[in-house]
Amino acid sequence: MQIGFYFNQSRCTGCYTCTIACKDWHDIKDGSVHWRRVTPLEKGTYPDVSLSYISLSCNHCERPLCSEACPAGAITKREKDGVMVVDQAQCLGKDMCEMFCRQACPYEVPQFGTEENPKMQMCTLCLDRFLESKKPICVDACPMRALDAGPLDDLKRKYGDLKDVEGFVCSAATNPSIIFKKRY
């Protein structure tokens, strides 16, 4: 089984609630680290303007290049649910490595804080919450109900199988575990 995310781009207003709820739940004090990132995508010329937002975390890819790139074997994929797990004790840290994981990731997901030799960190899909049968905190936080998470096959049945959306190209190399609904 593979657990993944769903993002409805029509719904997102760019309010950052997902980003902050994630930082609170996982107690990420650092202002520069965002396990879930909201990015504005502005297009057009006045007055014909459009703006979309995209909210992304780790996509828990089917073929995680980050894991392959890690010289310390610190990034693994859980067999039973496909969730990516980082073992920070194994991670060499930003200053001791060239952030191979971040370079390998098509979405620049792996992040490093501002402390001395920061270890890699990224979305855990709120495994702690999954153990209590709860959705990830970002999903439960979204005031617009633009996010969902769960077994990817279930999500596909519910929402379809759209793999690309404005601001996101599905990587053939990694096959990210995320599906979308596009803007109106």
Added chain:
Amino acid sequence: MSELNSTEKIVISSCPHDCGGTCLLKLHVKGGVITKIETDGGEEPQLRACARGRAYRQRVYAPDRLKYPLKRIGERGEGKFTRITWDEALDKVASELERIKENYGNDAIYYIAYSGNTGTFLHSQLAVFRLLTMFGGFTPCWGSASFWGSLFSSETTYGTLTAGHTSDDIPNARFIIMWGWNPAETVQRTNTPYYLSQAREKGIKIVSVDPRFTDSAAAFASQWIPIRPGTDTAMLIAMAYVMITENLHDRKFLETYTVGFEKFKGYVLGTTDGPPKTPDWAEPITGVPAETIATLAREYATKKPSKLLTLGAPGRTAFGEQFHRAAATIAAMAGNIGIYGGDPAGFGLCPVGLQPNTSTGLIARKMPGGLPEGARQRPAIHITKLWDAILRGKEGGYKADAKMAYITNGNPVNQFMNTNKAVRAIKQLETIVVHEQFMTTTARFADILLPVNTQFERNDIVRPWQAGPYCIYMNKAIDSLYESKSDLEICTALAEKLGIKGYSGITEDEWLRSFWEDANDMSDTKPLPDYDTFKKEGVFKIKIGKPAISFTKQIKDLKANPFPTPSGKIEIYSKKLEEKNDSKLPPIPMYIEPWEGRSDSLIEKYPLQLITTHTKRRTHANMANITWLRTLEPQTIWINPVDAATRDIHHGKTVRVFNDRGIIVLTAKITERIMPGVVSIDQGAWYNPDKNGIDRGGCANVLLKDEHSPAGAFCSNNCLVQIEREFKV
């Protein structure tokens, strides 16, 4: 309050700031510490909190929380203080109050309080209000930085502020105009953005009229109509012209329910006053093509029921009340009042749940024998005139010379207009007392600075910002941090030192119980749970079944249920205003050229129109210091590429924004999302002057003129500025 296990408990609370939402927070508390925050996961409609609420843990545990009472040791504004004991601090405050009263009289005490807490029953500015009233009175402020134009219009036109629909009515409309309205950032009632999204998904056309392509325009609207700031009334009146001349107005509605339409019609058609107010007339004023205006009028009038949704922004202009009066008139012309899917374009309080204008739950009104009205009716100073009143006093025509400022629940130096003047004024006072949680712009000027706790450190009840079908019991989650106290605790101690009897005498819990037991105005929809049940459950949701909308009774039977206006009808023409005989406050809605608009000759010197906007990263000046929110986006000024190019300004670079009132320095955001000739700054960033008095914090109020509209609106959206590149020295 429920126990998860022996060490962790969940406590229900809320964040009662002045953002527009009143959402539910579930605090995880372990060992006396809040460890995590969740939101409503219960029955729909869930009251899901936004980023501001979710970041609240960083506010409570912020390293810059004020921990102890402080006494100023440096110059005012320098921010140098020394720790003193509570006893010392309160002795000083009490003796200063007595000294000022004896030497100058009570009027010399200015009580300046604003919206730091909004909708709370107990902990708010009213604790101090009650104390100072019992002390013999004070000079209060009047007006609002938000909505006074809307308030005035709603009172004048409908005779009430309860002129709104709950947001679940949004998907019942067939056509929606969001006019200067950006609930994606301001929330404007919890769940409003969610309902707008549902409307869009249903295929309802939503149009945004705004100088900026806002997040709301992007997420909900299929059409953006950019309009020059301060000219909205002209466009509404031209829409009225189209509706009248194309016979799209609801004549039967107007005859039955309104007074004065013929007089308005005479003005619109130009038979009684000036030229005909055609779309061609409005085009050069508003910058909106005539055909766009005509089409919008036709759609609004024919795709009924339709909503014209407004809040404050277009009304925060030189003659802002005219915008709201015109909007209500258009709503009446379309017959969109008292029907599902319509909207009266009024003040917007929903006719359900606790109303903010009732006596329920306001500590100041729980005076023994009732609140002495005389004490409240002392000469009040409009918030935009506060600094002028302090500087010029009786000689300047104000009713009192200010000697002492008592400031709570707000950051007026930062948030009321003309910050540099505010600094000059506040330095002249003999005594300044501030209750605060942080070293804000205003707190830096205090002589005595008293640390206040947060809502998680005390019990309170909060109702929704614009009323609505729920109430939240904000259970105390943790003990007060450091030496902080609630305003009520501070005032109770002060009352004792001042020898005031009967200030409180009962506990926080007893106050709240008495308020809840008096909360009769909710009971016609559903019996209230008893106080203890409410406190235990934390939230009380009224199942309304269908949206709560204003004026259904009036529309059904006007004779039995007249509008609460002098005529008993919707007053397009107001006799009360006629009696004022003020050409700037006419009895019918009219377009009046604003000062510091495009027709002001000042535009040659300062060619850009500045609007000051609201951001999702703050609630006004609240949360401006919270790292998680600060780091989401920088504080910027939005500039259209056309205006940037002529000034050689580049995205992400620092610029100087200036006029005769001051200079601020901040980052340029070059964006197609704002119309040429207009720039915008999110208000609420904290003023941070350098040694030359240039603000490096990006505080928009430095640039604003300290003036209000004839009815009292805060004119934060008509201001002329120039911008230039900041060259690093």
